[in-house]
Amino acid sequence: MSKPTADWERVGDRFYRKTQLYTSVFDPDLELENYVVTGAPYSGAVALYRDEGKIYAYRGTQAAKFTIDIHSCAGKLIRQISWDKGRIKALGWSDDERLLVVTDDGTVRSYADLQGDFTPFSLGHGAEQHGVQGCKFWSTGFVALLGDNSIVAVTRYDEPRPQLLASAPAGEVMSWTVIPPEHTSSRSVEVLLAIGKTVYVIDAAECEDRGLEAGPFRHISVSPNGKFIALYTEDSKVWVISSDFQDRLSEYESKVKTPPKDLQWCGNNAVVLAWEDELHLIGPNGAASKFYYDSFMHLLPDIDGIRVLTGDTCDFLQKVPDPTEEVFRLGSTSPASVLLDALQQLEKKSPKADDDIQLIKANLDEAIDVCVSAAGQEYSIHWQKQLLKAASFGKSVLDLYNSDDFVHMTEALRVLNAVRFYEVGLPLSHDQYIRLTPERLMQRLVNRKEYLLALKVSEYLHLPVDRIYVHWARQKVRSSSTDEDGICREIIRKLDGKRGISFEEIARAAFDEGRGKLATELLEHEPRAGKQVPLLLSVGEESIALDKAIESGDTDLVFYVLLNLKKKIPLSSFFRTINTRPVATAIVESSAIDQDRELLKDLYYQDDRRIDGSNLLLSEALAAPDMTAATDKLKMAAKLLRDSKEFAPQVAALEDAQKLLRFQEVFEKDLTERFVGLSVNETMSKLIKMGNMKRAQKVQTEFKVPDKTYWWVRLRALVSRRDWRELEELSKGRKSPIGWEPFYNEILGAGNTKIASLYIPKCTTLTVGERIEMWVKCGMVTKAGEEALKAKDRGALEELRKQASGNAQLDIDRMIAQLQKGR
């Protein structure tokens, strides 16, 4: 077994290691120098396309077909996309392994999950005229540089919205890069453009000159954590500065005449310069180390290191992780290193093992922790095992140790080793695995159609498995050549009884393949009614879609289906569709009320809902500009109802309404006062107030206003007019349909006690006590006394006496005396 330090390289005071991940990666005939190569983050897939600017050997016509090839890091071909749509200007990946292809006219195609079809969108903002110069990608978006130095940013792919950033100065862009939004203080993307001797920083709002003078800069690159910037100057120097352009951190002179073809970061503390087959690794303080390759190579930077891809090998270059260095560095006396030695002694059955343990007894738990972490950083299974064994040995000595980390690490390593296997080709480091998360790793496995592995790993890690099944089924629907029934049966058989399967997604895949019938069949198994709707609409099953939407209870969906439906089918069948579905009708009605009255009228007509139709006309009558129009509308409203007996009262009311309007128009003409808009009662009241008794009475008889109502209206109108004479006249009447008490109350309320008192004797239905009260309220205590006397109520008299004063008191005394005498 080779020593773990064999591929270490010292750069300054740090160690870097180059781990060979895979060999014989590509076909030996492939001329990698003629290709543009980009790799997805977290050791994801690698996309290749032939650089059109380079000449290549002619290999017959069929080879000339242009393709984008997607390989795993181990070289396995995952997908080939044939390309015939213009010149590719940039190729990039997002965090979730979405491939983006940008052509020079600003068209972007986004290929999700390595398998499916693409969704296109266009950059706009003048990309067609000026052409795309290049693009820089980050985890969730990218920025495109156009020919006129304008910059377009796309920050999300689910709903791309290309946004023009602040305009940059003119001039040739020597090199450029982006700082992803998550690393900037403004939380929006910043673009660094090296123009002339300086660098400009551009964001959505402004463009700022950083005032450097050492340019022009051939290369510019931002570290993965966004804190540092590496620049390569014309005079072959590498500068590392902080990303706020405040501190200059280190400088290195390459002493090579030809400028390097690439400059990238290796983790956050080293910069890699690459020529065709030579590589300089520059650590802090300008220390450097050189690596030489036999063939042309490409750099694929990642968060914690850099992958170096040649036609033959795939290497991973990274700083030796601290725990690894602690354990393995030559001459290390760290507790972890001693613990590893103890294990080796133990395996040799040497008593020195115990000596070692005793030596580090005090720091044993720390030693175990370091061994566990170091195991995670190892690619060699042998050393993973050794380190875990050492940790395990150490654990056995300790009484108390929390083994959670140990267990997690063993689990993680099992998964990592499985996915690093060359046929899978995901050479994740432990750090990348943690950052990527197991869930997204499952997604990547599924994208590579490694369903069995994904299932096994998910079960091992207790992750949900339904996504895997769904993906499998979608793939099945897309690629299977068996008949539709067969596919459906097989999918149902496999997925039956599994929890949380989204059949809608599978059905959508079927629909996208043009298998409409299969899609409908699969949809039947979807438990979420709401999800079925959009697809059913696309398949043309509108009325089923409507039913499902109603079932889901989501009115938004119902409305959505209805809007689609209305556009698609004739109005009459639209009404037929909705009138058996009350919810749909309700939604059409409530939305049409403020948007489309005609639709509502048609609906009521079609459904024979006459009252509603008539009320609609009534509200139109209210909105009518003049009386003739209003009357016409009312006539139409009445006409709608006329031929049915059950609506007779309604018709009568509508006719009365017209009649009232006619009356009011006459009154307005004769009396030059406003009447229209008043009700029958209000009209009468107004007439009485104006002294037009006759007219008021005419209204009463015409509209058959009940006597009681009329009397009330008259009473109140007279009182408000303070027409005491008329009121006095009325008190001489013999009968009132509303009794006389209201007269007393209303007049008293208006403050005329004299007239009010006229009505007290007429209130014969009231008790004596009440009448006494009434007299008192009018201030007529004597009258009250007489009332009491008549009723021979001595108590009341006594009571009144207390309230009375002056003459009244005498009167009361007299009455009391009279009452006593009477007895």
Place this chain on the structure above:
Amino acid sequence: MATRQALQAINTQDITDKSRRDLLLLLEAVRGKKNLVIERPLASIIGLFVKFSTLQEYGVDKLFFLENHNVDSSQRNIVFLVRGENVKIVRTVAEQIRLVRSESKIDHDFTVIWVPRRTLVSNLILKEHGVLGEANITDLALQFVPLEPDVLSLELEDCFSDLILRRDPTPIFAAARALMLLQKQYGLFPRILGKGDNAKKLADLLQRMRSEEDVNASSDPNNTYLTSFALTPSATIENLIIIDREVDFPTALATQLTYEGLLDEVFGVSHNQTEVDSSILGGAPAPQPQSHTGGSTAPAAAATKRKVQLDSSDKLYPEIRDANFATIGPLLNRTAKRLQTDQQNIHKADQSISDLKSFVSKLPSYQAESASLKTHTSLAEEITKLTQSGPFRRTLEIEQNLLIGSEGSTTHEQLEELLARATPLPTVLRLLCLESTLSNGLRPRDFEHFKRLLLQAYGYQHLGTLARLERMGLFVAREANRGYLNPISGSAGQTATDWNFVRSRLQLWVDEVEEAEPRDIAFVFSGYAPLSVRLVQAVLQKGYLLNLVNPPRAGAAGAAVGTGANGSGWKGFEDVLARIKGATVDVVQKGSDADASQARKTLRGNKEGPKTSLVFFLGGVTFAEVAALRLVGRQLEAAGRGRKLIIGTTGVISGGRAVDVAIEKGVFGA
């Protein structure tokens, strides 16, 4: 113990905090200064949990109301905060975006935040207007807004008209989503009880959403496995009781007699605020100039309205809000006396420095309290003016007669008189509707008679009003073959309520109401016990209710029922429920994963912990009902085991608002 209870029950503060956080995050995502365009009703809802100054800290420069159509182009960023479920509003947004874009010279960045969610229809409309690609679209899942720690409201102001008039089930869906969110957080409601057809729809929807949730959770790529784990029966919530407003219209129509209820009746309360003429409150600050200028006092001052905040941040208000208005005088008096003695204490000369210090530290709260006392005294005075007026007393008398169930021609005569005297239309309609709902419709002859009188008194435009009321089932003619008249038919109670039976069986009228020290919920209407709350009691206070109806002869019998009654749904009251219209809901929810439920139980400790009941009003709750439920809640808490009551609702309703939905606003020749 108390803190533990608070921790385990539904924490409404969490909801507030989350809403605020979410909103601010969305605002922060728009870089730089921005103009915020907000829908007016939404603005006051947002105001419940975030201050304008906070919005400014997050870069909001100017605030516009969507309704005013006056968005200007002073900022590059324009953020719309609007409700996406309303088509009209979506259209307005689209039009305004188009307008600003065409008029302004700058290239604007539009952001639309839909509340509570982005809808398909909104996408469609924006697309039709050609602005879909122009705007950044996000949503803010604002559902329940806590009005008070024990009242969660969706604040859907149109929900009554949507549900009752238009039969548009949108509020049911909104309610289901909001309740679902609670279930995700606190676990499944172990039992869902309810009464009413819409309640049934809601319960069904909850069931359906639960089965859909399984799939949703798994197809959401950034979900965590724990979300599905949460769908096991809750250990803190005991049950959900859904009361469909349609089951109990009379309670909504009756005049509320609690202080808060009357505030709502007289001034209108929305989102914990009421607007009052400043002349009513302004007694203290400006009495001098008024007396000098005499009758022509500043018209400007009279026209201005002042907003009064009505919530538990005030020290005084929580004490008086739920009291019957008859007892408000003494209550205010007591507070006034206490404040007076406080003041005297302060003025006492012989004090040590430390005494003084403690008084000074109390001073701000003292001042706040006396200011609040002043406000509420003025408000109460204003209300008293009304309650002592003749029309109010007459209305109340009719109302109480109707609620007692005394039928007779006198009521009709009184009603005719009200009509003839041009009493405000809403008042009359409330009484007519009350009679109609309490007797399952008026006799056809009376019905037509009153319709005619009403049209003559208030105008023929109210044909529309009457049609709408009929459609809502508030004012209808009695059909000859209503279900309950024929007890043999199996569907008894499905279409109509047998009020006489229900009234006696649930004791909807209580003669002796102790308004000052209420023991029964009937205090909120001075005699009438709201059916809705009685239904809640039928679940939660079975023993109490049974004792009330049949005073126990031997104490043992009643007590036995009382103890064994918990957690048994409607048991004991099935006969009453069968005679009340609408479907009856009783669903027991079990976890899909038995192990997980078991684990949860063990984790929580299998002792009977504090339990919360959630009462949800579909179609709106009145303040009177809230007051009554608070009494029930207090009684439950007193009964021990830390039981709590939380009220959920789609919005706050009152009789005035209920009939206003139907009233035709148009006038001939206007």
